[in-house]
Amino acid sequence: MDFLSYFISGISLGSIYAIIALGYTMVYGIAKMLNFAHGDVIMVGGYMSFMATTNFGWPPLLSVLFAMVVCTVLGILIEQLAYKPLRAAPSLAVLITAIGVSYFLQNAALLIWSANPKSFSSIVPFDSLRLFGGKLIISGTTIVTIIVCIVIISALNTIVNKTKVGKAMRAVSEDKDAAQLMGVSVNKTISITFAIGSALAAIAGVLLCSAYPILMPTTGAMPGIKAFTAAVFGGIGSIPGAFLGGILLGIIEILGKAYVSTQLSDAIVFAVLIIILLVKPTGLLGKKVLVKV
Template sequence: MTFLSNLINGISLGSVYAIIALGYTMVYGIAKMLNFAHGDVIMVGAYISFCATTYLNLPPIVSVVLAMIVCTVLGVLIEGLAYKPLRKATSLAVLITAIGVSYFLQNVALLIWGSNPKTFSSMIHLGSVSLFDNKLIITAESIVTVLACIVIMIALTVFTKKSKMGKAMRAVSEDKDAAELMGINVNVTISVTFAIGSALAAIAGVLLCSAYPVLQPTTGSMPGIKAFTAAVFGGIGSIPGAMLGGILLGIIEIFSKSYISTQLADAIVFAVLIIVLLVKPTGILGKKITEKV
């Protein structure tokens, strides 16, 4: 029974990683950059919804929507101010800038909300499900998280396959210059990608903090890095890959926590990243990229 409950916890944590990883994978696929600040957008989203429910007494749903709006604006602002001028710069310069943005967000949060961890009250007010004479308890948070992840993935897949903007995104990720020649506005497409990624980050932040209710300025950085691991694991640029990678990573993390060592769990997760990158750098569902000279 512990095995089953661990598995469920793993899938639930993995779903959060998957939602974050979707943001990473879309941005990486289209703008070809590692948005290091993505994890901190999660933290901002969680703080916004925390403040909305605690100080303004707004209902949970409204607070989540508010967090999504704030994060979307934040994501677009970050992209426009910090990343857009560096479109043609080296990846080293872009990455250092992204790290700067990440630190900027963390320190602004530190100044606004302080370093003391806030206890995040769960946004999900539903009873948990008990099975097998209370031997297996599935929390409402787990169910909602997994459902949210599935809904988001299906919606995103449909969006990128069917809608005009989604097609533009795929075209830009395929070949930026050719897409521009076809009349696609590359800058708008990239901004929309950041907007979607950041809105997802807000949802992920609320779900993450509902399950693990400690909120502080550094809350987002570790899940952010792990979610990037998940995106690489599943194959960067691929939407189902992000979901698969996220869930596998969540399961690996929970299992190594309960069966190997709590302290070494993070080390094991990162070891997975290193092994994946060495054995199959394109990830499970990634496309093979050949380098042109």
């Protein structure tokens, strides 16, 4: 029964990673850049929801919506100001700029909200679920996290595969120049991708802070790196890959923490990643790219 409960909290943590990883993987697939500031957008989302509930006294659902709106605007703003001027620049220059944006967000948060950790109260109003005569307790947050993740993945899959915007996204990710010639607005598509990714980051931020209720300017950094790992794990650029990678990473981390060592759980996660990449060099669901001479 212990194992089952660890397993379920692993899926729950993995769902959060998966939602963050989606942001990484979509931006990578379409703009071909590693957006290292993504983790800090999560943190901003957490603070927004925190402010909405404690300072303004708004209901939880409204606070999530508020966080999503702010993060979407923030995401588009970052893209327009910092990344768009570098569309033609080498990828490493964009990477360093993304790191600069990440420093900026962290230090801005430090100035606004100070380094003192804020204790975040879960926005999920449900009680824990007790199964098998109270032997298995699943918290409301866990259930909501998993459901939200499934809803997001299905919605995103529909958007990407069934709508016109999704078609544009796939076209841009396949070949930017050809898409432009076919009348797809590349800049608009990239902006939309950033908007979706940032809105997802806001949701992930709220869920993360509900499960681990400590909010600091550096809250988003480590989950950001882990989610990036999850995206690579599943094959970066692939939406089902991000989902699979996130869930697996969460399960491995929680089981490692429970059965091997609390301090070494991160090391285990990264060791599994290395092994997977050695067997499948482009991740679990990644496409193999042939190099033409």
